[in-house]
Amino acid sequence: MTVTLARIVLASLVEPGNAVLARLVRTSGPVEALRQLLDGPDAPDDVASLSLAARARLGDRDPWRLAEEAREAAERLGARLVTPEDADWPTRAEDLARMSRGAATGLDVDSQPPVCLWVRGAGSVAETVDRSVAVVGARAASQYGLYMATELGFGLAERGWTVLSGGAYGIDAAAHRGALGAGGRTVAVLACGIDTVYPVAHAGLFEQIAAEGLLLSEWPPGATPHRTRFLVRNRLIAALSRGTVVVEAAARSGARSTARRAFQLNRVLMACPGPATSATSEGSNAEIRDHHARLVTTPDQILEEVGRIGEYAAPPVRGRATERDGLDALTARVLDAVPRGRAISAAEIAVVAGVSPTDARRNLPALVARELVVEDEQGRFQTRRRPVARPAA
């Protein structure tokens, strides 16, 4: 109980992901961490400086009262709190404590696991995000990007997977709508209090998501969204999902920060290809080009990456089958040498195909049997008047 309240206070006084706080909580637990934070001065430097910020934010309010108020505010919205002490906690979030690849960047002070999560929606958080894929991308998406996000969201949900994203315009909203359209589950991870609808135009969408899936936030009710919070939030989208798909992202895009986190967490990173001429695909194409992201174009290709081994296998990209498919190379060459419109002899066919007359004579009957070639009374051959796809020269 006090542990839960302590976590609420910590989440209210310190921005999520803070490395100093995470260390405190790991070593001393939430209650002791809060105590040290509130009588900061006689603490080591980094704690002292964090303590200053925390106490400035607390002001003259009573911490436990603050926690109660946050709980009440959440309850009024039908939201609940989930903490690492709960069975419902999505343990994958803890991977944030040990990011492996190239994670020593300036913003990584913000990369630690959440202290607690406010949740709207009936489902279990742990179970809902277990088989989930993050579908992220630009807010200023193109029609192509919106189409892809909707299709992938739909396809993943249709296959029983949960879609995970932010709550923004563009790719985020399209991915959620796709999943909802398939009657599936989708999770929006917010960068503000769970009582705040940002953007406001998504009020209806958020209600639907809360009804069919989950709304999650690390921030206490009342917290407003701002740039840093989006970037901090992105690490959680990357951590909670099995893999991240960047559908469409400009060279500079928050989606790329999510991608970077997924990469650092050794999560499967995927991206959709886009026209080289499209600014909204510059970032996603770059992730593929740099071999950070695997190119994906279909839900099956995504599940091939994130699914358990052998659970899914996307069909290789193939064109429509043609009648030539069954033929061995030699027979196919003979077929290619048979003209359309005029009949020639087996010897002539051999010449054009560059095979011996014997080979030509041996293979032509099979082609006649398959009705690919017709033989006339003079024993001359031509192909049936069927369009046979030619390769690009």
Next chain:
Amino acid sequence: MTVTLARIVLASLVEPGNAVLARLVRTSGPVEALRQLLDGPDAPDDVASLSLAARARLGDRDPWRLAEEAREAAERLGARLVTPEDADWPTRAEDLARMSRGAATGLDVDSQPPVCLWVRGAGSVAETVDRSVAVVGARAASQYGLYMATELGFGLAERGWTVLSGGAYGIDAAAHRGALGAGGRTVAVLACGIDTVYPVAHAGLFEQIAAEGLLLSEWPPGATPHRTRFLVRNRLIAALSRGTVVVEAAARSGARSTARRAFQLNRVLMACPGPATSATSEGSNAEIRDHHARLVTTPDQILEEVGRIGEYAAPPVRGRATERDGLDALTARVLDAVPRGRAISAAEIAVVAGVSPTDARRNLPALVARELVVEDEQGRFQTRRRPVARPAA
């Protein structure tokens, strides 16, 4: 002289790339190879069978007469012959004799180097193709594909590189036109006699190519194009160039056969990304997805792959620079916490940014100095009314 004539006869009687003939020529030279071919019966099986086809094609004509006629036909077109005995021979073609990767497919009987080349155009073949990139793709290209092929052809030529392609509609023609538009050199490798214009609509284009670059063919004058010849020809496009770019290719496309050859030859293989929704990009996207091709979107990225080490380096994909760029992570966080439209105190900013008030106070002056933030008389801060790009949430 007789060697040259022998090569012409061989090229007239046996389809290019034939493995048996290549072995004969390597071991016994062209003249002796021709002799063995013409009195085939008492030769080993595979030679005997090839000999049958060759003699069927020769009919009752005199081989040396045949060669002379081919030379005369070529001369009438202002075409010349180039053979491995000439200094002008593009030695890179010889790599076809030893393809390394997964080259054991049915059609690889056709993968050997050319016996000789008919050439139209003033330039040296060896020198013209030395710094060349193959730009290939679908005939039924999209507007996007045609645009990319033209842009890449133009950009490569502009940088002093030669464009290499086939003579087909779509990507081939667009790549040539792009190179010609830049006043550069471009080479069309034909799948028929150098006297044959296929497609006929490209008569004007071929004349331009012959004037500014080169037309090449392994086939003697009079040879007509057909499917197998396109595929055989593709190996030469892959071999002569330093690398191949697949601009746009359907799942089934001749361009993919060129790509496969480039891959087998350990040539740099590149592809342009395209919309997942575009059938004409299915093949090119698949080459990238399978890690056969490197994703490229600009001429500089292509030259980064094929150029000598350090000769070229494409600028990494970046968005427009913003005023935040100079800032360290901490200062950037402080900036992000400063509201637009209303002024707040340094302490409040520290709270929102999740940094200590000291850190906030220490960093705000720098932001004021950079005119990113304004301080009012009460020592409260707000950002200047400038749109600061937000990341996609």
